[in-house]
Amino acid sequence: MSDKSLPPAPLGEFEQLVLLAVLQAGASAYGAVIQREIETRTGREAALGAVYTTLLRLEAKDLVASRVGEPLPERGGRRRKYYRVLPAGIRHLEASLAALRRMAAGLPSPLELP
Amino acid sequence: MTPTPPRLAAWLLRRLVPAGEREFLLGDLEEGFDRHARGQGSAAAWRWYWRQALGAALRSWTMPDEERPVAGASLAALGRDLRGGLRVIRRAPLFATLVILTFAIGLGATAAIFSVLDPVLLRGVPYPNGSRLLLVNDRGVDNxxxxxxxxxxxxxxxxxxxxxxxxxxxxxxxxxxxxxxxxxxxxxxxxxxxxxxxxxxxxxxxxxxxxxxxxxxxxxxxxxxxxxxxxxxxxxxxxxxxxxxxxxxxxxxxxxxxxxxxxxxxxxxxxxxxxxxxxxxxxxxxxxxxxxxxxxxxxxxxxxxxxxxxxxxxxxxxxxxxxxxxRPGFYLQPLDHYLTAAVGPVLLAIAAAVTLLLLIACINVANLFLGRALARAGEYAVRAALGAGSGTLVRQAVAEAVVLALVGGFLGAGLAVAGVEALVRLAPAGVPRLDQVRVNGVVLLVTFLVATLVGILAGLAPATAAVRARAATVLRHGSRTIVGGVSRRLRASLVVVAVAVALVLLVGTGLLVRSLDGLLTVDPGFQPEGLLSVEVQTYGERYSEDAAVHRFFAEVTERVRTLPGVEAVAATSQLPLSGDYDTWGLRIKGHERSNPAEDPSAFRFAVTPGYLQAMGIPLLRGRALLPEDRAGSPPVVLINETLAQTEFAGEDPIGQQVQIGSLDSPWRTVVGVVGDVRQQSLESPGERQFYMPTTQNPWADTRLVLVIRARGNLARLVAPVRAAVREVDPTVPIATVRSMSEHIARNTASRVFALAVFRVFAAVALVLAALGLYGVLAASVTERRRELGIRHALGAPREALLGLVARSALRLTGLGLVLGLGTALAGGHLLTSLLYEVSPTDPRTFLGVGLVLLAVAGLAAAVPAWRAVRVDPVEALREE
Structure with missing residues (x-):
């Protein structure tokens, strides 16, 4: 990690969730799977529209890359768009998670009022 | 069968989601739908899909350009501004809904009414020579x-x-x-x-x-x-x-x-x-x-x-x-004037009403925009201070107005289509060219442009004011001061105008209601309830002899008389209030005019015996027509009260001699005087009328109307009456069958029509005016929270605080009332031709309408007043 580059702009919470979901889903990370990863792991319903907007934004920032798959009958002959996280994405995620860990360091787990 | 995703939602997405992402999004949604359908059932999956689809559609529609992938960034700035305008619906849904509804109602009503007016009144006579056609008439005694x-x-x-x-x-x-x-x-x-x-x-x-x-x-x-x-x-x-x-x-x-x-x-x-x-x-x-x-x-x-x-x-x-x-000279009327003369007053009154409605809709839109601008003055100032160009601010304000006007305009177009259908259905008989009435695109466009312009102006004023004012001042003095002063006064004046317009519409409605009530209680001179009219026309060789015609009608009358439920039956050559019109000149022995053309004319009724009884027309003096008054017996005639009074003033008409029609026709003896009947319309009293036996006319009337008085449901009598006519002669057609109440309804149709339109418009105007009043009062209470809080803290009693709000409400309403009363007094004569025995300045109507408006204003003021009283001094002071 080079110190010459500016520190990466902090990721939004939903951006972190999406990036982590892409990593969790591995090779088959496409919209519906990413959405399901977020839903099952956080326990809250995620809007597919929000997932898409976020993925587009992450792609524009060169944090993720996408490739288009083959048409599939179970999707009415439509194709999937698969995402993978790019090195810059990993760096951003690391920075965000590190910040969170540092913030939580020394606090009891589970958290309690001092 | 496997469940499939909602088609409408998918369609919506295909329309709204940018092409680049559409395929993947739809595919993912379909997979998600299947997963939910398997796990939670198709109903849950259906709900999930709709939720997701709407969210995605709204998101992609209103997504700012900078967040779009490069492909979308090429969209013009206009598109960005319009999307910005759309975001207002999400951010201020109440404001947006009110603006859209106001636009829709104002535009829809205006477009519908003018779509009807255009072919009926404005397009002229539809013949190649239309503009050069004249009706040429003789002149009567009264010109x-x-x-x-x-x-x-x-x-x-x-x-x-x-x-x-x-x-x-x-x-x-x-x-x-x-x-x-x-x-x-x-x-x-x-x-x-x-x-x-x-x-x-x-x-x-x-x-x-x-x-x-x-x-x-x-x-x-x-x-x-x-x-x-x-x-x-x-x-x-x-x-x-x-x-x-x-x-x-x-x-x-x-x-x-x-x-x-x-x-x-x-x-x-x-x-x-x-x-x-x-x-x-x-x-x-x-x-x-x-x-x-x-x-x-x-x-x-x-x-x-x-x-x-x-x-x-x-x-x-x-x-x-x-x-x-x-009288000398011909009476000339351009054909187009003549055609619109009958329906013109109704349609013009309605056009005036709809113009008022559009005015009040525009006022309300302006008011809503001003109110919103007031609330956003701070935001504008901050953005101007941060370097947003005046162009951007103004453009965005305009975009908001245009988007809302567009959405409202589409709804309004739908309303116009429905409105035109309703108008055509409700329209009184005799409106020319009604079949050519269509929703008029030009009209729709013009009203739409007017409303958009109002929105733009109203949105523009505060934006430019904020740009012009020194941003620093605005920021220092809190959000509302600079822009507020101008806008508040403007809003207050708009509310005054809205109240005035509502009052004018209410007065119009009130006058029409009183006219119609008056008219429907008019005694037509006969008893219309339980009376069926059946028009029968003989023709051809078989009826070339008068005796055959008389025999036919006598036989039909006898057969109908024996039908169950029938109490009385007779026939007449013309039926009151049905559009029949047959006037003849008459001379009275001893009162002949030197110029026979100046002899009075009167409505002629050739009737069969029992007509008075069947119709319920009162016999005032003398005797009725009897079966003995037939061809060959001494000619007799009945006259009505008006004819008796105007031609036999101070004399006993019974036994007098009257000649009807040409100078060589026989003299008839007046044997009775009967009550007046409203022949042409319920409004026209005092028509001269006379009755003669059908058999004593110089020729037989081949077309007669049977009047049948019966108990019970008249509709059930139609088939037996038809059968009775067929039994006498199957080749003789029945032209029309109508109850007397139906004739009366047709006679009052244009009034009922105008009243229906006025009622709806006045109600809408009242609601809009009340909303405007509420908006201004509520905004003023919000703005003065601090002041009210301090007053409260200093011990001002609740009544005093209430009085503050009540006074501003009363001031606005009072000014509106005065303005509206003045306008209504000045413009009331526009309605004169639609009024019946009510003055356009009828004090009772004005008083009643004023009270209604005050009551509604009171309602509109109640919530803000309640809030003013409940201001918590501590909170109010802490706020800023």
Whole structure:
């Protein structure tokens, strides 16, 4: 990690969730799977529209890359768009998670009022 | 069957999601749908899909450009601003909904009304020669327009040079035979020039020839309408030259008119035959005034020149025939004026009402935008301070207005379509060209532009004010001060105007309600309840003898009398309030005028015995007509009260001698006086009327209306009555069957129509005005929270705080009331022709409407007042 580059702009919470979901889903990370990863792991319903907007934004920032798959009958002959996280994405995620860990360091787990 | 995702939601997505992402998003949603359907059932999956789809659609629609992938960034700045405008719906849903609804109601109503007005009032006469057509009338004793006798028409056409041509027209109702059930047609007998005067040529075949306009050939040829050609001949081009069976005679079709041709003097007419009058005919005399005459002004000749020449002709005719004319000169009316005269007042009053509605809608939109601008003054100032160009701010304000106007406009267009359908359905009979009424695109566009402009102006003012004001000042003094001062006063004035407009509409509605109530309680002079009217027309060779006609009607009457439920039955040559019109001149022995043309005229009723009883017309003096009053017995007549009072003032009319019609007709003895009946309309009292036995008329009326008084459901009587007529003669058609209440409803239709429109408009105006008032008061309470809080803390009693709000409410409403009352007093005469025995300045209406408006204003003020009283001083002071 080079110190010459500016520190990466902090990721939004939903951006972190999406990036982590892409990593969790591995090779088959496409919209519906990413959405399901977020839903099952956080326990809250995620809007597919929000997932898409976020993925587009992450792609524009060169944090993720996408490739288009083959048409599939179970999707009415439509194709999937698969995402993978790019090195810059990993760096951003690391920075965000590190910040969170540092913030939580020394606090009891589970958290309690001092 | 496996469940499938909601199609509408998917369609919506296909429309709204950018092409780049559409396929993947839809695919993912479908997978998600299947997963939810398997896990939670199809209903849950369905709900999930809709939720996701709407979220995604809204998101992608309103996504700012900087967040879009590069492909979308090429969209024009306009698109960005419009999307920004759309975001307002998400950010301020109440504001957006109110603006959109106001736009929709204002635009929809305006577009609907003017779509109706355009073809009916504004488009002119639909003939090539339309603008040059005139109705030429004789003048009556009071200079009123009268129909013309044939000899006068003949002289006019021979002598006039300023008229390029003229045509005489009269009604004609032939019976179409040769089919299972003979039907009465609506048609016209016309002089041979009729179609060429209109400038209309038959689409098939030819026009009438001059030699066909004579007695020997008047029953041999007809021209038919396009619709009749379709119906009778299936649109076969060989129809010309074929024959129709009309009133027992074979006539040859010589022409078919173009589709869409309508005879404005006889809407619904389907057949035309030559008039065929000859100088010696009994019905061709100068006094036989039953022809409508259409004149065609020569090109380049003005109406005054025509009037001068025709008056000169009239002078010559009068000098030669002094006994035939009451007043000199002809009465000229441009055809388009004549056609719109009857419906014009109703439609113009409605147009005025809708203009007021549009005004109040615009006021409210302006008010809403100002209110929103007020709330956003701080935001504008901050953005201006941060360097947002004035162009950007103004553009965004405009975009918001345009987007809301667009959405409102679409809803309004839908409303207009529904509104036009409703108007056409409700419209009173006799509105010309109603079939041509369509939602008018130009009208829609114009009203839409007007409303958008209002939105733009209202959104613009505060934005520019914020830009111009020194941002620092705005920021230092809190959000509302700078922009607020101007806008607040503007809003208050707008509310005053809105209240005034609402008051004007309410006054109009109130006056119409009182007129209609008054009219519906008018005594028509007979008892319309439980009365059925059945129009029957004999025709043909079999009824060429008068005795046969009398026998037919006597037999039908006897058969109907025995039907169950029937209490009384009789027949009359004309029925009150049905549009029938038959006036005759009459002379009274000892009161003859020196010029017979100045003799009074009166409505003639040829009736069978028992007519008074069947109709419920009171006999005031003397006796009724009896079966003994028949052909051969001494001629008798009944007169009505008005005729008795105007012609026999101070004398006993019973036993007096009266002559009806021509100077050589027999003298009749007045045997009774009966009550007045409203013949032409419920509004027209004091018509002169007389009754004679059908059998004592110089000829038999072949068309009579049976009046049947019966117990119970009149509709159930229709079939037996039809059967009774068929039993007497199966070839005689029944033209119309209508209850007397239906005739009355048709008679008051235009009033009911106008009232319905006014009611709706006034209600909407009232709601809009109340909303405006509420908005201003609520905003003022919010702004003055601090002040109210301090007052409260300093011990001001609740009543004082309440009084503050009440006073501003009263001030705004009071000013509006004064302005509105002034306008209503000044503009009330516009309604005069629709009012019945109510003055346009009726104090009771004004008082009642004022009270209603005050009550509504009180309601609108109640919530803000309640909030003012409940201001918590501590919180209010802590706020800023």
């Amino acid at each position: 009123e327009p009268q129909n013309i006798g044939w000899l006068t028409f003949r002289d006019l056409t021979e002598q006039s040079r300023t008229l390029e041509g003229a045509a005489a027209v009269t009604g004609w109702t032939p019976i179409l035979g040769g089919i299972a059930e003979p039907a009465r047609l609506s048609g016209q007998r016309v002089s041979h020039q009729f179609f060429s005067v209109l400038g209309v040529r038959p689409a098939l075949g030819r026009d009438f020839l001059p030699e066909e306009d004579h007695a020997d050939r008047r029953n041999s040829v007809v021209i038919i309408s396009h619709a009749m050609w379709q119906r009778q001949f299936g649109g076969d081009s060989s129809a010309v030259g074929r024959t129709l069976r009309l009133s027992d005679r074979s006539v040859t079709v010589i022409g078919v008119l173009p589709p869409g041709f309508e005879s404005l003097l006889a809407p619904g007419a389907q057949v035309w035959a030559p008039l065929g009058y000859e100088p010696g005919d009994d019905w061709a005399c100068r006094e036989c005034r039953h022809l409508r005459v259409l004149g065609l002004r020569a090109t380049g000749i003005g109406l005054p020149a025509v009037q001068r020449e025709l008056d000169a002709i009239s002078g010559r005719l009068m000098a030669a025939n002094p006994d035939s004319y009451a």
